[in-house]
Amino acid sequence: MRRVMMMAAAAVTLPAMAMAASTGSVPVDGMPQLAFGHPEQGPLLIGQIVWQLIIFGALVYIMAHVALPRVGAVIENRHNRINADLEAAQAAKTEADAAMAAHRAATEQARASARAAVATALQAAQTDSDAKSAALNARLNAQVAEAEASIDASRTAAMGALRGVAVDTTEALLTKLIGRADRAAVDAAVTRELTARGRA
């Protein structure tokens, strides 16, 4: 759009400008770019192309063999440096990850062994206390049984003595009451009475 406008403006103003005076001794008709027949401009136009080819060739040579390889080397160097740094960072990260994993595994293992030790100790204590309490129970049971046996013996002995006491008491009572006592009859009577009460 803008180009079209510029072209239009140029087309309108060109005829007026074409009549303008030139700097050289011979006026240039029309566009100086096309004045190949002009005595001064013509040779300069041809020379311009020849020099341009020489200058442009020099530019291509300088760029291709001197300037661009150097800039390319700088960029390549930076690229390699960045890549190397990235790789180093990656390696460090891998290493750190491995260390972290090892640390975690070690912690886990320590925790597990601690748990096992606690469980073993608990088990041992439990067994020990079970054994101790069983032994204690057994001893207590034995003492209880022993005491019960001695109580039984004492009671039997007491029961045995009771008959003698009863005979003696009865004999003494009879003696006080009637002045005499037949020991054999008393003994028989006490035995009969005890047998009647189921205590013989």
Place this chain on the structure above:
Amino acid sequence: MAVEGKTIDALSQFELSPMFGVVGKAVSFSQSNGFMLLAVALSAGLMLVSARRGALVPDRLQALGEAAYEFIAGMVRDQVGDEGKKYFPFVFSVFMFVLFGNLLGLLPYAFTFTSHIAVTLALAVVVFLTVTAVALMRHGWHFFSYFFPEGAPVWLAPIIIPVEIISYFSRVVSLSVRLFANMVAGHVMLKVFATFVVLLGGLGAVGPFVAAMPLAVNVALVGFEFLVAFLQAYVFAILTSIYLHDAVHLH
């Protein structure tokens, strides 16, 4: 210079004049060639300074050179592929030559060598010959199959082949005329509006106020011309890359 009486002279800016006195006149070395040398010195200097700094973290100048390098290197890689690597210096030189020619021409009193059809045509012919030589070297006689696409009906050959040949040769014309016309149109516009500023500025008391209008237009035009300078260098370089792609891959 611009104002000769009441006429507008926008074309004398394109006239050539010899440099370096008698010697320059004898070898027809014009100011146009002088600016070419300047463009080569500046573009090569930029790349050499950029490479000499060579810092891991570039400063502005180094970054500018490397940005230009990577811009064109990326363009060649995208358009031509990995085979295009060896043509990169050529495309880069074309780009820098046109870009610095366009940009130097925007400086006051400078000469714009890209506004000469002879220059742009010579550059387009160099590109055309290089591309054709690359195609012939890579594909030999097979290159001529480019002018008859595979799979086209044979009876269409009398039409297709001339059309393809004409379109192949018209690359030179389109490359050269596009750049030439853009630069001439821009510089003529700048000169015309600059002349309006001077002519209107002389109109007594209101002159300076009226002259501000073409001056504003010229300010905007300079901005446009910077855009055009980059755009035309880009177009020249990318078309060169596309032609190289055709030469390397044949369609």
